[in-house]
Amino acid sequence: MKKAKQNREDTDLRSHYDFSGGVRGKYADRFSGGCTVVVLDPDVAKVFPDAGSVNETLRRVIEARGARSSNQ
Secondary structure (H helix, E strand, O other), X not given: OOOOOOOHHHOOXXXXXXXXXXXOOOOHHXXXXXXXXXXXXXXXHOOOOXXXXXXXXXXXXXXXXXXXXXXX
């Protein structure tokens, strides 16, 4: 099945957007190979200044619960 061609007027992009300096996949390798992206609710995100603090807290919770990795 062929994709229907979109008219320029049908897209949400406006003429003032300039992607001429853009690089496709610039940050893609950050998320490859074992990285899971999790979206925090705003109230939770306020408590954690960065990814390291989230990971540290989660590791402490896992340790306190005595939980094991699913790989073990």
